[in-house]
Amino acid sequence: MTALLPQFRLAHPRSxxxxxxxxxxxxxxxxxxxxxxxxxxxxxxxxxxxxxxxxSGIRELAEIRASDHGIRIGSMVSIAALTRDAATSxxxxxxxxxxxxxxxxGHRLMGTVGGNLCLDTRCIYYNQSEWWxxxxxxxxxxxxxxxxxxxxxxxxxxxxxxxxxxxxxxxxAEVEIAGASGCRRxxxxxxxxxxxxxxLTLAPDELIVAVVLPPNPPPSSYAKVRVRGAxxxxxxxxxxxxxxxxxxxxxxxxxxxxxxxRPFLLAGTDAIAGRPVDEKVLQQLDRLVQKQVQPMRTxxxxxxxxxxxxxxxxxxxxxxxSAAKEA
Amino acid sequence: xxxxxxxSAKRLVRLKVNxxxxxxxxxxxxxLVDYLREVARLTGVKTGCDGGECGxxxxxxxxxxxxxxxxxxxxxxxxxxxxxxxxxxxxxxSRLQQAFHEKLxxxxxxxxxxxxxxxxxxxxxNPNPTxxxxxxxxxxxxxxCTGYVKIVESVKTAAEMPS
Numbered sequence: 001m002t003a004l005l006p007q008f009r010l011a012h013p014r015s016x017x018x019x020x021x022x023x024x025x026x027x028x029x030x031x032x033x034x035x036x037x038x039x040x041x042x043x044x045x046x047x048x049x050x051x052x053x054x055x056s057g058i059r060e061l062a063e064i065r066a067s068d069h070g071i072r073i074g075s076m077v078s079i080a081a082l083t084r085d086a087a088t089s090x091x092x093x094x095x096x097x098x099x100x101x102x103x104x105x106g107h108r109l110m111g112t113v114g115g116n117l118c119l120d121t122r123c124i125y126y127n128q129s130e131w132w133x134x135x136x137x138x139x140x141x142x143x144x145x146x147x148x149x150x151x152x153x154x155x156x157x158x159x160x161x162x163x164x165x166x167x168x169x170x171x172x173a174e175v176e177i178a179g180a181s182g183c184r185r186x187x188x189x190x191x192x193x194x195x196x197x198x199x200l201t202l203a204p205d206e207l208i209v210a211v212v213l214p215p216n217p218p219p220s221s222y223a224k225v226r227v228r229g230a231x232x233x234x235x236x237x238x239x240x241x242x243x244x245x246x247x248x249x250x251x252x253x254x255x256x257x258x259x260x261x262r263p264f265l266l267a268g269t270d271a272i273a274g275r276p277v278d279e280k281v282l283q284q285l286d287r288l289v290q291k292q293v294q295p296m297r298t299x300x301x302x303x304x305x306x307x308x309x310x311x312x313x314x315x316x317x318x319x320x321x322s323a324a325k326e327a
Numbered sequence: 328x329x330x331x332x333x334x335s336a337k338r339l340v341r342l343k344v345n346x347x348x349x350x351x352x353x354x355x356x357x358x359l360v361d362y363l364r365e366v367a368r369l370t371g372v373k374t375g376c377d378g379g380e381c382g383x384x385x386x387x388x389x390x391x392x393x394x395x396x397x398x399x400x401x402x403x404x405x406x407x408x409x410x411x412x413x414x415x416x417x418x419x420x421s422r423l424q425q426a427f428h429e430k431l432x433x434x435x436x437x438x439x440x441x442x443x444x445x446x447x448x449x450x451x452x453n454p455n456p457t458x459x460x461x462x463x464x465x466x467x468x469x470x471x472c473t474g475y476v477k478i479v480e481s482v483k484t485a486a487e488m489p490s
Contacts, residue, residue, distance in 0.1 A: 005356040007336060010401060039358075039397050040378045056402065104467025105445070106385060106393040230466035231380055 005042050011053045016060065016178050016209060019053055023205040024180055026051045031207050033076060033115035036107050041120055045130035046142055061114075061209065064088070070215040072176075075114025075208040080105070082113060092213055094167035094220035094239040101224055102163050104231040114208040117165055117175070117188075121158035121196045121261055122233060123149065123298040141197040149296045157296040158196030158261060161233035165192075165263035166255030167222050170241040173213045179206035192262030199261050218243035218251065219324065221317050224258065225309045227301065234258035235301045236293070236310035240317040247276045252318070254285075259293035259310050266292060266314070277322035285318060286311045342403045344369070345413030353400045360384045362400035363410060371411040371440045375469070382468030385441035386410050392448035394441075394467070411440035414447065422485040423447055432481030434472035442468050446482045455486055 011029075013019040023029050029051035032038055041047045055061060061076035066087040073082065082088060082099045089096040102108055102116065125139045125148045138144030141156040149157045168175075168188045176185050188211070192199050202208070224237035237257040243250040251273060254266040268288050275281050295306035337352040344367055351366050363372045363386065372395060375383030384395045387409040414421040423443045426432065433439040442465060449456055449464035456464070461482045462475075470478060 005358065008356050009336070010355050010399070035399065035402075036379060036397050039399070043377070054402065103379075104382065105464060106382065106391075106467050107379065107397070109391050109393055110397060 005039070006045070006048050008042075008049055009051050011051060012057050013053060013055070014057055016058060016207070019055060019058065019207060020178060020180055020205055022051075022053050023207075027204075029053055031055055033112040033118075034078070034107075034110040035115075036103065036111045037115065037119050041127075044128065044133075046126070047120065055114075055207070068215060069212075071213045073113055073211045073213070075112060075117075075210055077113050079103075079108040079111045079113070079116065083108065088213075092167070092171055092217055092220065094170055094222040094241060095164065095213070097222040098163040098167040098224075098237070098239060101222065101234075101237075107231065113164060113211060116162045117168075117191065117208060117211070118200060118202070119160065119162040121156075121199050122161050123156075123158035123196065124300065125149065125298075126158055149298055156196035156261070157298060159258055159295070159298045160192065160199055160260065160262050161237075161258050162263065163222070163224060163234060163237055163257065166237055166239040166257040167220070168211055168213070169255030169263060169265045170220055170239040170253040171213055171217050172241075172253065173211050175211050176209040177202065177206050178209045179203055183209070185212070189263075189265055192264070194261050194264075196261040217241065219321050221321055223313045223317055225306075225313065235299055236295070236306045236313060238289075238310060238313040238317060240314065240321060242318060242321040244277070244322055247322070249273050249275055249277060249281070249322075254289070254314055254318075256289070256293060256310060256314075259295040259306055264292075268292075277318060282315045282319060286315050289314045338401055340401050340404050342405065343407040345409055346407075355399070355401055357400045359386070359395040359398040359400045359403060359408070363395060363408070369410045369412050373437055373440060375437065375441075380469070381438070381441075382445065382465075383438050383441045385444045385468060387444055387448055390448060390451060392445040392464075392467075409444070409447075411443055414443070421447075422488045422490060423450070423482070426481045426485035426488065427478075430477055430481040430484050432473065432478045434470075438468060438470045438472075442470065442478055446485070449482070450486055456482070458483070 011022050030049040032052040061074045063074045064085050065072045079099050079102050126141050140147040173188050174185050218241045220241040222239040224234035226232035239255040241253045252269040257263040289311040293310045295303040340353045341350045363369045373383040375381035379394045379397045385392050386395045461479050
């Protein structure tokens with residue numbers, strides 16, 4: 001028999017307002033979407049909750065709608081459904097490529113867009129059995145008071161490792177969030193802060209309803225490096241959206257994941273706009289990425305490798321998008 | 328909204344397992360893999376990594392291959408679950424089971440039920456898959472013995488057998 005899950009109850013709301021009301025009435029409850037992250041962590045004694053609010057029965061959350069205002073992807077759309085969506089695949093290539101790179105085929109059937117955006121952060125000192133963590137004195141993220149990655153530091157350095165967030169960041173997407181006080185819409189970047197133990201800005205009774213991608217996106221692409229070719233989180237993941245005309249960069253947005261406690265949009269790419277994609281620009285981009293990523297010793301691969309890999313992926317994607325444009 | 332009290336931690340769940348409807352009292356925190364092995368006594372479903380990384384526990388839910396160690400049994404209400412035992416027809420092995428036997432797709436055999444169920448889902452939606460499509464479909468399943476070549480051969484052989 002597998003390791004026992006802690007005792008919990010399940011609630012099955014049929015509407016978003018019902019889900020939020022249930023959350024408000026039950027302190028310490030959590031929303032469950034596909035469960036591919038939550039169940040594994042719960043079995044390790046992480047993120048315990050006495051009530052799980054199952055969002056799978058809320059139909060309105062599982063729709064993809066395309067219009068003149070872009071594409072609105074419901075938070076309970078499965079990763080597999082996202083990879084099959086024609087409008088997303090055609091115009092938002094980075095989103096399709098990121099979705100296809102998530103875990104394995106079975107996980108993509110169960111995992112959801114909202115769940116991938118809300119993935120827990122990961123660390124070799126955190127994603128372990130309770131026995132393992134206890135033997136190590138636990139850690140700052142759960143049950144302990146020291147971050148074993150940076151013992152002198154004051155914060156948790158666990159890394160965010162969702163694949164969709166960088167693609168949404170590069171394509172300037174926004175998330176719709178529902179809560180007790182109504183709906184709000186924020187840029188994807190504002191969903192996160194640089195703190196491995198509390199990286200989401202969502203209130204406990206708030207949930208992501210949808211992701212909205214703006215219309216007429218520039219060409220985009222996503223790539224990641226990982227230890228195993230399937231079912232593996234990114235050691236570093238990069239999404240690039242590049243608008244160019246006659247070989248000259250008009251706008252360049254780069255989203256990064258796997259290196260920091262939050263996914264983030266690379267700052268300083270405006271300075272590259274107006275220049276052609278050449279060796280000099282790529283060298284400048286390489287330095288920019290290496291300066292802003294902050295990989296720590298949270299994976300079995302070294303932080304130095306992840307820093308170099310993030311920069312190399314960014315340069316490679318910019319070069320290939322630029323070449324594809326000219327072809 | 329109705330939420331069961333702490334005391335009634337179990338819930339009656341009705342689901343179709345290998346073509347037969349059954350109803351069981353299932354713990355709300357019980358995983359499908361444990362339900363299938365311990366309650367339905369279908370031990371062809373294997374518990375491997377215990378964390379969704381190896382695919383040994385792969386079963387079909389409504390025809391789609393998923394790792395059953397990540398699925399809560401109560402979330403399978405009204406759904407059709409198939410395990411490797413369900414592929415037998417009147418005691419005779421299915422095409423995939425026969426092909427894995429003939430082509431030595433199994434060595435220690437622990438990953439085999441999961442491999443066969445992932446391949447079964449593939450062949451139902453794509454009866455003539457390429458090597459690449461087979462490898463993609465099985466990418467969530469680990470084998471530590473065969474090196475995968477014989478497994479891919481087995482799936483190809485099964486696809487070529489008359490159904």
